[in-house]
Each structure stands twice: as structure tokens, then as C-alpha cells.
Amino acid sequence: MGNYSFKTAGLPEPVNGIVEGHNFTQGVPHTTIYEGQTGLTFRNCNLLNCDVPADSIIDSCLRSQVSFCSHLHEPWLTVGYISACITSCSHLTVTDMVTIDGVAIDTNPNYTYEDTGVA
């Protein structure tokens, strides 16, 4: 059991080809881990945003790919886990107009924390 979030190096050595019970969450979708290794089994791991070797067996792991919004994950942006989004990024849900006396003076974009629609 260990936390290897946002890391692609220094990952735990498989035991008899099995990697079990670790958190490998990555900030960017389709980040490759265990590149070049073969014959691995991932069991009960968090593989969010991970791509594992193609011949791997995946057993009871989270496999979602998610795009995190840097507007709402600023600490992760600061330390480089994710990249900066543009203002009108894919997480933008609606842009409110800020008005005074009926006159638009600014806009206020609203974002969703993450986009789970990543293929």
C-alpha cells in the first residue's frame, strides 16, 4: 500500500509480477507508468489517468481518465501536477455577465473541477 500520486519514476517493484494496492493517480490523462515492462498485473490500484503496458492484467482498479481544471486545482498547477488551462477551457460551464445598472462591466467564468469525458 502506498501513495505514488503524480510520480512516474521510483514506483514500487512488482512482486511476482503483481502491483497491488497503490495509488498511482496522475494529473494529466494517459500518463504512462511502468513503461517498457511486460507481464504485469495491477490489482486494487488507483490508475486514474494512467496508461499501463498493453499486456497488463487489470483487476479491480479505477481506470478513469480525467482532465482536471487548473482554475480550480490551483495548488496542483503550482507544483506542476497539471498544466494551465486557457480561460475558455473545456471545463468552462457558463460565463456570467457582471452588470451594474444594466451595463456589463465584466465577465465571470464558472468551471467544473474536472472533465470525465476524456477518451
Next chain:
Amino acid sequence: MTTRYVDPSASGDNDGTSWINAYETLQQGADNAVAGDIVYCRGTETTAAVVDFDTNSGTNAGGFIKFIGCNAAGNVDGTRYIIDCNSGHWNGITHTNTSTVWLENFAVYRSAHTGIANGGDSYGWVFINCAAYNCGEYGWTGSWSLSSTLIRCLVYSNSWGGFASFGANTRWYFCCARDNSDVGFSSLATSQTVIGCIGHNNTNGNFSLTSGHCFQCVSDGTSIGITTIANTSLSASFVLGSRITNNSTAGFNCNSEPFVSGWCYFEDNADNHTNDTIHYVINEEGGTTASNKEDQADTGEGYVDKGNHDFSTDYTDATDPTLRRTAITIPWT
């Protein structure tokens, strides 16, 4: 009071009246149970959609609605009823506008978002021996829900935080958050309390308190052990009798005013206190950084097993209170 049953493998009438005729889904139990009912649940349910407790509540007069996980034989021994979200849907369990419901021995894993989402306008929920792991966001959240109580619950390996509560009066007792990708315990409203809890190896801190109260907890192996968040309330953050070890940036990051700490033990933190503002310190011990307040007189109190990082105190000085010599049992699984 009616006793009901949930078993995804049940092959009878599925009307919830016995193990043979058990409901096949937790959702059926949630939709049918009323105040005072007990719903026993066994097995693993692979869900295609969130289990939504949005219909019935317990009441003060009628009692909780209790959902209790059982082993394969139908006995209550701590075995959890498992919700496997199979990477397919948003939250695992959620509830909105319902109250006085009791979940005991439940686990949720592989939800795309939060494992157990304690939804808006809920209050008085109780969680005992519940777990959430390998979820795509938080393990457990209390979004604007009030007075949630969590006892011996566990969140680990979630892609964002472990526990996070925006609702007042959340209480965590003997819970554990470990190996999550952000903060272990996020206390984001006033009057929240963590007692006897353990935060370990979460990526971006173990405890974050907004006028929160932290008593006899362990914060080990993260960046900042305990952060207190500046707020406009006059309610102080307290950290008392806790063990704060092996944190790579600091043991405390004290951004709140006021902040009270005392009888804590520090060891192997890069720094023990940072960003002290108005900060009231009762005797503390451990650590070596000369500029910090831990260099006050060693009181001989606090956790003192300096060589042991598995949180068992193993302290044998009989002059110390028994409670401090008692090993902490960690709900790792």
C-alpha cells in the same frame, strides 16, 4: 420497526423480507426502509448508477434507519457490504435532504468521483466502519450537510482528498485517511472535530482545519502535517495531544487566528511550526529547530516513542497517563 435484507445474490422474491428474499440492490433498501428499520446487507454490488438516499429519513421519535453490512453468513462481524462502481459512474453513494440514517460496515470503491457523497441539506448521518478507496475524487464528502458523525472510517488511495466536509459539526472519531492524492482530512466549516484520527502519507497534507479541533491525532509522512486556515470566525483552531512526525515541509502551518496547540509531540519534521500568527502554545516537545516554540521545557508528556514510526507508542514509563501508553490501532484495511 421492520428488519429488511439486501443481497445481490438473492434469488427469491426480492421483497427484502429475508435473506432468501432479499432486495438485490442497496437502492431498493434505501427506497423502502423507514424510521426505525434495520436493513442488513451482505455481498458485493456492482452498480451502474449512484445509490441515492433521497427518499426516507429517520426521526427522533422513530429512530435511525440503520443499514448494516454483514458477512456471508449474515452475521455482523465488521465485514463490509461493498459497492463496486467499476470506474463507470460519478458518486458511489449520495444522499440529499435526508437525515438520521446510519451506515455501518460499508465500502465504496472505483467511483469516478466521490465514494460517499454526503449531500446537501442532510443532517445527522452516522457512518461506522465505512471505507472509500480508489475513487476519482474524494473518498467521503459532506457538502453542506450538518452534524455528520464518522467512527472508525477509512479513506485511502483516492485521487483527490480523503475526507472533506463543508458542513458544520462534522465529527471524526478514530478515522484514518492515508495515501490520498491531496489532503487527508479537510475541515472546511466551523466546529468540526477530529479525535484519535490518523493522517498518513497524503500528498498535500494530512489535516486542514478551519476553526477545527484536533485531539490526540497522528499526522505522519506528508508535506504539512496540520494546516490551520485563516478565517473570520472567533472560534479558535485547537490541536492538542497529537503526534506530528515525518512531514517534509512543516508539522504545523499556522495561518489562523487564533490557534492553540499543546501537549503535542514532534519528530523529524523539516520544521515544526511555520507561519505563526496569533498562536497560543502549551508545552510541547520534540524537534530540534531552535526558532520554534517546541523548545520550551520538555514536559515528559505527549507521544514519546521516538524510534517507532508505526504509531504504536510502546511507552513504558508508568508515571505517564495510561492513555498515552496505549497503542493506537490503525484501521489500515
